[in-house]
Amino acid sequence: MERMIEVTGLTKRFGPATAVDDLSFQVPPGRITGFLGPNGAGKTTTMRLILGLDRPTAGHALVGGVPYRSMRRPLTHVGALLDATAVQGGRRAEQHLRWLARSNGISPRSIGSLLELVGLGDVGRKRIGGFSLGMKQRLGMAAALLGDPEVLLLDEPTNGLDPEGIRWTRGLLKSLAAEGRTVLVSSHLMSEMALTADHLIILARGRLLADAGVADLVRPGVSLEDVFMRVIAGGER
Template sequence: MIEVSGLTKRYGPATAVDDLSFQVRPGLVTGFLGPNGAGKTTTLRLILGLEPPSAGRALVHGRPYPELRDPLLRVGALLDAGAVQGDRSARDHLRWLAASNGIGPRRVAEVLELSGLTGVARRRVGRFSLGMRQRLGIAAALLGDPEVLVFDEPVNGLDPEGVRWIRDLLRARATEGRTVLVSSHLISEMALTADHLIVVARGRLLADTPLAGLTARFPTLEDAYLSLTSGHVDYRGVA
């Protein structure tokens, strides 16, 4: 599982993540929600060891992410689909990532097929649409068949078929007992995908609850979300 305890991140006088604590348990799709500037992306970067915390800790499989051996085999993540060298083909990009973690070429072919990119595997990534880059980023996250998945806005740029594909993929992985954390602004999509919700604003925890716990009290998840976050929107923070 993912364990976040007292996690805090400051950038000078600005506090992006403020004493945040929660757990992301296996067997569930956990939605990570909050307004713009709520600290969601910063929290994910802290979990993945891309930035050091100012205080507190984030553990994956009981350890800080940088201490994990063969990290692609343990955690699959997509934060920025654009962070790919545009002159590489999709296949070469995945082969390079796979080789860095001792993953064979057969798995590269499998994730290309799974993500619907087999037909464009030799095309340079720089010619990909946003949706195709998203699929490539998801394929990279799946390379090691990891037990933990962490996605930031995974449906960004996807068409309706792609949105359904990623929704079914995440739910299938959770059903297999894996840990799935998904940050999204699309409340309607989280209503269809998530089992559990973590809601933050201004870097602080507002709710950590099963989806059913919110929808039982409000007509829709959107109503519940807007009620929770009312008065907490602050665009001066960090994403």
């Protein structure tokens, strides 16, 4: 329970538009849960609600049984990567991580090793404004791991990465889940999710359409993309 994400009756409206519609699911530790849906399905909004960045219209989201907003030193409990480009370009990569560490009472001693882990060891002193999207994604992953959290929420973490970077991310996520951490990751790359995820949550128009293991959804001779399109088509009728 202390590592589980729980979403119950979660609803978010923006004026007349409903972005998340009475959504309920759980994300337990020890596996990678893929969070899938077409553009506008409500995935990012749901992640923002879990992280307390938006307030729900109804329902609630808990991490380890408590709202994210109530956590002291939240980066030591939950690591998140929602938008890798939302960084101050004038800062150096190392400075960015030091600032985050200081804000949560985290020792900066691990920053050098974290930069090495994500493949940015030789550019820690360079300004983020000169980074490619893939480099910013790697920096965002370092920021998510900074507090050694037991829960991770990652929104399109492979966006902008080359094949080597995608493979590296896959291996990292698998190792984190194997350590007993809770990993929720959204992606539009069906082939990658088929290789990475253990369990899938599929949304459309803010509603839950599927919550099942990959092995239960994907049969021999059928791709995850085929399954996804069938589930979406059935849910939008």
